Amino acid sequence: MGQVIEANELTKRYGSTAAVNGLTFTVRPGHVTGFLGPNGAGKSTTLRMILGLNDPTSGTVTVDGRSFRDRPRGLRHVGGLLDAADVHGGRSARAHLTLLARSNRLPVSRVADVLEEVGLTEVARRRIGGYSLGMKQRLGIATALLGDPPVLLFDEPLNGLDPEGVMWVRRLFRRLAAEGRTVFVSSHLMSEMENTADHLVVIGRGELIADEPLAAFSARGTRLSVTVRTPDPAGLAAVLISEGAAVERDEPETLTVTGLSSDRIGEIAFEHRVLLRELATRTASLEDAFMELTADSVEYLAGDRR
Amino acid sequence: MTTLTYVRNFEAAEPAARFRDLLASEWLKLWSLRSLRWATGLGALIVVAINANAAFADYSNWPHYSQQIKDNFVPAWSYESSFTDISALVMMLFTGAIGTVAVVGEYGSGMVRTSFAAVPARRSLLAAKAAVLTALMLVFGILVTAGSFWVSQAILSGRGVGISVTEPGIMRGMLASAVLAPACALVGMSLGVLIRHSATATGSVIALLLLVPLFFTEDRYWSAVFKHAMLHDAWRYLHKIPAIDGAFKAQLPYPSTPGGAWLVLALWPVVAVVVALVVVDRRDL
Numbered sequence: 001m002g003q004v005i006e007a008n009e010l011t012k013r014y015g016s017t018a019a020v021n022g023l024t025f026t027v028r029p030g031h032v033t034g035f036l037g038p039n040g041a042g043k044s045t046t047l048r049m050i051l052g053l054n055d056p057t058s059g060t061v062t063v064d065g066r067s068f069r070d071r072p073r074g075l076r077h078v079g080g081l082l083d084a085a086d087v088h089g090g091r092s093a094r095a096h097l098t099l100l101a102r103s104n105r106l107p108v109s110r111v112a113d114v115l116e117e118v119g120l121t122e123v124a125r126r127r128i129g130g131y132s133l134g135m136k137q138r139l140g141i142a143t144a145l146l147g148d149p150p151v152l153l154f155d156e157p158l159n160g161l162d163p164e165g166v167m168w169v170r171r172l173f174r175r176l177a178a179e180g181r182t183v184f185v186s187s188h189l190m191s192e193m194e195n196t197a198d199h200l201v202v203i204g205r206g207e208l209i210a211d212e213p214l215a216a217f218s219a220r221g222t223r224l225s226v227t228v229r230t231p232d233p234a235g236l237a238a239v240l241i242s243e244g245a246a247v248e249r250d251e252p253e254t255l256t257v258t259g260l261s262s263d264r265i266g267e268i269a270f271e272h273r274v275l276l277r278e279l280a281t282r283t284a285s286l287e288d289a290f291m292e293l294t295a296d297s298v299e300y301l302a303g304d305r306r
Numbered sequence: 307m308t309t310l311t312y313v314r315n316f317e318a319a320e321p322a323a324r325f326r327d328l329l330a331s332e333w334l335k336l337w338s339l340r341s342l343r344w345a346t347g348l349g350a351l352i353v354v355a356i357n358a359n360a361a362f363a364d365y366s367n368w369p370h371y372s373q374q375i376k377d378n379f380v381p382a383w384s385y386e387s388s389f390t391d392i393s394a395l396v397m398m399l400f401t402g403a404i405g406t407v408a409v410v411g412e413y414g415s416g417m418v419r420t421s422f423a424a425v426p427a428r429r430s431l432l433a434a435k436a437a438v439l440t441a442l443m444l445v446f447g448i449l450v451t452a453g454s455f456w457v458s459q460a461i462l463s464g465r466g467v468g469i470s471v472t473e474p475g476i477m478r479g480m481l482a483s484a485v486l487a488p489a490c491a492l493v494g495m496s497l498g499v500l501i502r503h504s505a506t507a508t509g510s511v512i513a514l515l516l517l518v519p520l521f522f523t524e525d526r527y528w529s530a531v532f533k534h535a536m537l538h539d540a541w542r543y544l545h546k547i548p549a550i551d552g553a554f555k556a557q558l559p560y561p562s563t564p565g566g567a568w569l570v571l572a573l574w575p576v577v578a579v580v581v582a583l584v585v586v587d588r589r590d591l
Contacts, residue, residue, distance in 0.1 A: 048419075053422060099332075181316075
């Protein structure tokens with residue numbers, strides 16, 4: 001497949017600190033790939049290196065087997081939204097997109113197409129400086145789509161979007177991936193990826209933590225736990241503990257049990273004639289898995305003394 | 307579940323990259339900014355107004371001039387009013403600042419990342435910007451120089467002392483004034499690429515073009531050489547016409563030459579663009 005992004009031992013140092021350290025991963029077409037990590041993990045630096053804006057200290061990153069800097073024109077190959085603020089506020093959206101289209105020898109009709117696609121047709125003649133963050137995000141997405149490229153990069157694209165906008169972006173990403181494109185989307189919020197990505201590249205402090213399907217990632221995080229509600233929590237807790245479970249009492253009638261399956265808990269309760277009002281398995285949330293895996297690599301911890 | 311998905315073929319041939327697409331894009335980039343259009347228009351008006359005012363001062367004071375001044379007024383003094391020293395300094399200030407803003411506006415806003423992601427061939431893109439800026443500022447220089455000459459001579463002809471462009475040396479002086487505009491704009495552009503910060507870059511352009519020449523004098527050899535290597539002095543030398551050229555040269559212990567002055571006007575922008583092209587390719591954005 002042509003349009004893959006391949007990073008190989010990618011490293012970027014600023015002085016003595018490594019923003020990105022020996023990163024190796026592959027992003028394939030046909031999927032939405034989430035690029036996750038806490039703030040300061042090196043996501044933006046990596047995306048900038050993919051787009052040739054920053055040069056790696058060592059290692060390589062290629063798109064379709066070529067370093068992006070080696071291409072004379074970029075919009076037909078990779079569309080990128082790195083920062084919605086990377087525009088000149090003095091121009092209209094139409095002027096902004098038209099000059100970019102001209103530079104890449106794209107038909108100027110593409111400008112109207114992408115403006116329609118992102119819903120900015122009505123305001124296309126207004127100066128970008130007066131746009132809200134959400135409108136700038138839409139303009140950034142329009143810019144990325146301008147050259148109809150097989151590879152798309154988005155850095156925190158959901159910032160500033162309203163719920164309707166978030167839904168729209170998710171549908172757009174899925175459609176772009178279904179068309180056979182490579183879609184690489186960064187975020188520091190796991191919950192944003194939960195309904196968007198199929199595959200995850202997770203980094204922390206510039207190093208790779210995981211590169212696997214979303215389902216595999218969420219499964220490896222937290223142990224399963226079971227919520228049980230009963231009028232006799234003390235009695236049930238005693239027998240469950242004797243069966244080897246760990247039990248926590250959350251509310252007067254509610255227990256959180258780990259170490260036993262919900263089937264086994266039901267059997268034990270039946271054997272001991274304990275009435276159950278609720279028995280539910282809590283699957284590990286992606287957020288939990290993410291927090292657990294990146295806990296060691298959080299750059300700026302709240303309350304951390306510098 | 308069966309999903310029917312139309313998977314696109316992305317192997318379509320890409321049209322060849324052309325420099326003229328970049329020229330068209332950079333032209334849109336410059337001219338779509340209202341601030342730049344204002345600076346260009348306002349700059350032109352101010353320079354012409356300064357020269358019109360100089361000519362009008364001569365027109366008003368004419369009855370009080372001594373007979374000696376009146377006898378020598380044509381062509382040297384008539385010509386001086388067509389493009390004064392002050393108007394040249396103001397034009398340098400405007401064009402230098404326009405060149406700086408053309409790039410610093412892009413760096414300061416972050417637009418530069420969008421631009422270079424669209425056109426990874428950074429040198430080509432900056433060369434296109436330099437070419438568009440040169441063309442725009444050359445037209446600016448020609449319009450301002452010709453406009454100043456026409457307005458000032460129209461005013462002076464009210465006293466019968468207007469001159470024509472066919473007088474010897476005048477075309478050379480006007481040409482030097484016209485090319486001074488793109489030369490300063492390209493120096494401004496280069497400093498913008500080097501410094502990237504709006505206020506610092508604009509301040510540096512003004513210092514380099516207008517203040518540094520003040521440190522040098524004509525009376526010591528090396529100081530004179532450096533002074534003649536400044537854009538403003540090169541312009542001043544070429545601007546003098548033969549009628550006063552002799553007197554001007556006679557005062558100087560180490561006079562410059564026309565060839566030397568043209569070389570200075572050419573080298574500044576060329577060196578500026580080369581430095582910018584080297585630097586833009588090496589820096590992270």
